[in-house]
Amino acid sequence: MxxxxxxxxxxxxxxxxxxxxxxxxxxxxxxAVITGACDRDMQCGVGLCCAVSLWLRGLRMCTPQGLEGDDCHPYSHKVPFPGKRQHHTCPCLPHLVCARYNDNRYRCTSDFKNIDF
Structure with missing residues (x-):
């Protein structure tokens, strides 16, 4: 035993x-542990911005810029933004514009004919 x-x-x-x-x-x-968490746009790569997370309050994540049809915010268009973003969406890619559609939602588009000014 x-x-x-x-x-x-x-x-x-x-x-x-x-x-x-x-x-x-x-x-x-x-x-290094890469989580995608950030404080400012400068910490993210090309084509990304530091947007507020939808799931965790107070957390910002490196998020891709808006593609055609993605939701966007009309007053968020500068990349890199010098301060902290207040929105969960990134601005549209440079060749797109954030436009309001008939359903009152803003989306990235390249169709400049249907922009509701």
Whole structure:
């Protein structure tokens, strides 16, 4: 009985040592966790802006600029924006415009004929 307990203790000790060594090796490597969280547009890549998250209050995420048909905000058109964005949508891509449709929703469009001024 004593030999079985000693063997189990030795096995647990070895597993523990391996886990500690693994954790130490991970903490000494140069790595980053990329979550997409941001504070300002400058932290996001090309074609992205730092927009307010719809799911987590107070969190901003790097979000793609609006494509044709995407929802947009009519007063949000500058990228990069110098401050913190207050909207959950990014401005439209440069070749598109944010226009109001008949249903009173704003969407990115390249169809300049149907813009409701």
């Amino acid at each position: 004593c030999l079985a307990t000693a063997a189990a203790f030795t096995m647990v000790s070895r597993v523990w040592i391996v886990c500690v060594l693994l954790l130490l090796s991970l903490s000494s490597c140069r790595c």
